Amino acid sequence: SSxxxxxxxxxxxxxxxxxxxxxxxxLIDLIEKFGATIEYLDLGWSNVFSxxxxxxxxxxxxxxxxxxxxxxxxxxxxxxxxxxxxxxRCCPDLEQLDILAMNGLKIEWIxxxxxxxPKMNFVDISYCNNFEKGDPRIxxxxxxxxxxxxxxxxx
Numbered sequence: 239s240s241x242x243x244x245x246x247x248x249x250x251x252x253x254x255x256x257x258x259x260x261x262x263x264x265l266i267d268l269i270e271k272f273g274a275t276i277e278y279l280d281l282g283w284s285n286v287f288s289x290x291x292x293x294x295x296x297x298x299x300x301x302x303x304x305x306x307x308x309x310x311x312x313x314x315x316x317x318x319x320x321x322x323x324x325x326x327r328c329c330p331d332l333e334q335l336d337i338l339a340m341n342g343l344k345i346e347w348i349x350x351x352x353x354x355x356p357k358m359n360f361v362d363i364s365y366c367n368n369f370e371k372g373d374p375r376i377x378x379x380x381x382x383x384x385x386x387x388x389x390x391x392x393x
Contacts, residue, residue: 247277247303265292273300282310282336295324304329308336310362322347326354334360341367345375352383362387 249268265281279301294317298304307325317340325332332355337343343366352358363369364387369376376388 247275248279248306249276250278250280266297269297269300273297275303276301277303278306278308279304280306280308282308294318294321295328298324298328302328303331305331305357306334307332308334309340310336311339311365317342317347319344319347319350322351323354326351330355331357333357336360336362337366338362339365339367343368345369345379348379348386358383359385360387361385364388 249265249272298321307329317337332351335351335358340363343363348361348363352361361383363376366388369388376386380386380388
């Protein structure tokens with residue numbers, strides 16, 4: 239279930255459906271309050287972005303202990319190279335990144351992040367719209383970093 243467990247160091251908003259008129263916790267407020275201590279942040283399948291345009295670089299800078307980041311199936315196209323640079327710079331202990339089905343992802347962004355996060359042991363870039371099955375760029379990335387997972391849609 240979704241929620242906050244500051245003692246354990248995490249924010250889990252998996253599948254959270256925000257209503258603009260509700261009093262549900264706001265992501266920006268949660269990061270402001272708990273960012274310095276969180277180790278995992280799960281925003282997978284949520285519509286948390288219906289409330290805000292997220293300044294990712296700023297958010298990552300508030301989460302220096304982040305180890306696990308899940309942005310599964312958000313269809314994001316708002317992340318940029320600068321955001322990946324900030325993630326690597328601000329969260330060097332990052333171990334797991336799940337950006338399954340992210341739109342507009344570029345291999346260079348992933349490589350830049352992997353170079354800055356030596357503890358990384360899992361990256362899921364499956365179903366991202368810029369890559370096809372057997373893409374040589376993915377195969378080269380997986381050769382260098384065997385923990386990179388890529389599954390392509392059958393469609």
